[in-house]
Amino acid sequence: MSSASELAERISRITVSTTMRVATAAAELRAQGLDVVDLSIGEPDFPTPDNIKRAAIRAIEENFTRYTSSGGTPELKEVICYRHAQDFGTAYRPSECVVSVGGKHAVFNLIQVLINPGDEVVIPVPFWVTYQDAVHYAGGQCVFVETDEGEGFALTAAMIEPQLTPKTRMVIINSPANPSGATLSREEFACILEMTSKRGLYLLTDECYCRLLYDGTPFSAAALPGAKSTVIVAGSLSKTYAMTGWRIGFGLGPESVIQAVVKLQSHSTSNPTSVSQKAAVEALRGPQDSVARMLAEYRRRRDFVVDRLRAIPGVTCVEPKGAFYAYPNIAVAFGKDGIHSTIEFSQRLLEKARVAVVPGEAFGTRQHVRISYATSIEELERGLDRLHRFMAGLTE
Numbered sequence: 001m002s003s004a005s006e007l008a009e010r011i012s013r014i015t016v017s018t019t020m021r022v023a024t025a026a027a028e029l030r031a032q033g034l035d036v037v038d039l040s041i042g043e044p045d046f047p048t049p050d051n052i053k054r055a056a057i058r059a060i061e062e063n064f065t066r067y068t069s070s071g072g073t074p075e076l077k078e079v080i081c082y083r084h085a086q087d088f089g090t091a092y093r094p095s096e097c098v099v100s101v102g103g104k105h106a107v108f109n110l111i112q113v114l115i116n117p118g119d120e121v122v123i124p125v126p127f128w129v130t131y132q133d134a135v136h137y138a139g140g141q142c143v144f145v146e147t148d149e150g151e152g153f154a155l156t157a158a159m160i161e162p163q164l165t166p167k168t169r170m171v172i173i174n175s176p177a178n179p180s181g182a183t184l185s186r187e188e189f190a191c192i193l194e195m196t197s198k199r200g201l202y203l204l205t206d207e208c209y210c211r212l213l214y215d216g217t218p219f220s221a222a223a224l225p226g227a228k229s230t231v232i233v234a235g236s237l238s239k240t241y242a243m244t245g246w247r248i249g250f251g252l253g254p255e256s257v258i259q260a261v262v263k264l265q266s267h268s269t270s271n272p273t274s275v276s277q278k279a280a281v282e283a284l285r286g287p288q289d290s291v292a293r294m295l296a297e298y299r300r301r302r303d304f305v306v307d308r309l310r311a312i313p314g315v316t317c318v319e320p321k322g323a324f325y326a327y328p329n330i331a332v333a334f335g336k337d338g339i340h341s342t343i344e345f346s347q348r349l350l351e352k353a354r355v356a357v358v359p360g361e362a363f364g365t366r367q368h369v370r371i372s373y374a375t376s377i378e379e380l381e382r383g384l385d386r387l388h389r390f391m392a393g394l395t396e
């Protein structure tokens, strides 16, 4: 028998998010009065647009401060379906939509209601850290699909196919991807969907960054012919509308799956914050020009960051096609000053140069670090100056 002080087995299957850990370490150094440039956190530096803030203030003044339905207000679910239809041509009904406490919560809950112990979930590398832990928490097994930096970390159906087994239950796609910025074309998505739906597998598409695409028109795999029965969308307002702290995300998919998430939320979080839901209605229904403005600024920063990284001798960097992360290869530093991994590299960079980046090990690769450019050009310049000097100063 276990003693009362022992934790449940399932909590030991997961670890604290590395991105959160790095951000905390950077914040602690800052609290000591040190000048740290934090390029670790994937959080827009823009304020939430005014029209959204005003909708929240109105909601408070009108006392919209009580419980709502666990799966979100009918109004917000309606508007999420409307925006998805406007942007991507899908046709979801509110009963096929659940509002969650951020996109992470939607991803986590969708995985919990779909994955049984022993089920395999296919995840392309590099991956967003939470997929792995959410699958482990559900008792599932992750099956990783390696991508090639030389090919821009591009994923193809042919790379996934050999990994599918009778135990496979789900494939997770994130396009544009965190951390690589790689995107999937509509054609490749269609090939993947054909492959997964033929086998009765769920295709979970994380659309957190889908509107932050630098070239071409954003699209959703959910709009592909035949998508409705097996494609599940996890969405978020955090990055698109600079609303990270408001905690609003959503799931779209078959009614039975979505209602299972509602049931889970009814016993865990209950509703997402009422006031945030009103703000989200305005974000999705109101003017969309702030999204284009922020995207233009992210593009400017991307070009700046990629140029500066490529100017560091030995560093390579794939051009991100979306989202707001660069994922340079810093293996040139290995073997110098006792650095043998990106974890050691990141620690040393923080200690010596006071720049916080996330080691690639967190995302499943061994030679990269993630740099978020969701911060001002001035801050990026300071950080990249320091990174360049730090790398130039390493000795064999």
Ligand SMILES: Cc1ncc(COP(=O)(O)O)c(C=O)c1O
Residues within 6 Å of the ligand: 042, 101, 102, 103, 104, 105, 107, 128, 174, 177, 178, 206, 208, 235, 236, 237, 238, 244, 248, 249
């Ligand atoms: C790929 C991806 N999906 C989902 C999320 C969830 O964001 P949030 O929970 O803030 O909506 C993030 C946040 O970093 C992300 O990078």
